[in-house]
Amino acid sequence: MTKRCFIIGHPVAHSRSPLIHGHWLAEHGLAGSYERVEVPPAQVAALIARLRAGEFLGGNVTVPNKEVVLPLLDEVSETARAMGAANTLWMEDGRLHGDNTDAYGFLAHLDACLPGWAGQTEKALILGAGGAARAVIYGLPERGIRRILLVNRSPERALELAAAFPKEVEARPWQEIAQLVGESDLIVNTTSLGMRGQPPLAIDLSGLRPGTIVDDIVYVPLETPLLAEARRLGGVPVDGLGMLLHQAVPGFERWFGIRPQVTAALRAKLEADIPAA
């Protein structure tokens, strides 16, 4: 049987997932493949038909197809349903399953690099209100964090996302960021600001308390201007590469039956592929 897996996106050329899965395939001596497939949203259904026909074991789904794929699945995990988006697909007993591992990846990276972090985190500040913010907000209560402040450039999107998690999340105005920074134990940037080619996330961090975790889900560059400033002020910077690595683990395990490890060697391989600034 073919052991081919895919990542489908549009564009998909930038995806680093093939590096991750290629590393694990080689590490475990498995004869499989993991391929980038350029698939615009209108062609997702045709690709899914090829998966059902046995051409692939499964695969990952990235922007802009994570939402498009959902109605094409037979089984949608509770997490994917809550996200309204799936990023990991696999066949099981003839049925097509979909899950979303972004929240898992976010939490697993923090667990790995800052053991005990959740016990010291009472209040979290989330910047941005897109799909990544939804994943982070979905994940935090799993670690007992239930006081979440949400700010977004467009206030209506923050209000809408907060309404989906009314017990935990409170939307606050963007203009309050400087004040909220000083009240927070964890700050997460889920916007695209700070990414290579984008303007930096220009927020006032001067009120940051030493020891506050500042987590940027952007990973190109690895150290964003936000993380550099947090480091300078005594914060604890966490980069976005770990989330990318950890979100890949459940998919590989589904397809190949081995739970892979996020090792220093894997991380170094990815770091070598990321431009410095």
Ligand code: ATR
């Ligand atoms: P994703 O699904 O990857 O999270 P998205 O849905 O496109 O991506 O969301 C991107 C986030 O970055 C949004 O919160 C967006 O703010 P808006 O909702 O106001 O568009 C935020 N963002 C993008 N450019 C921004 C900018 N120049 N200033 C502030 N926020 C910005």
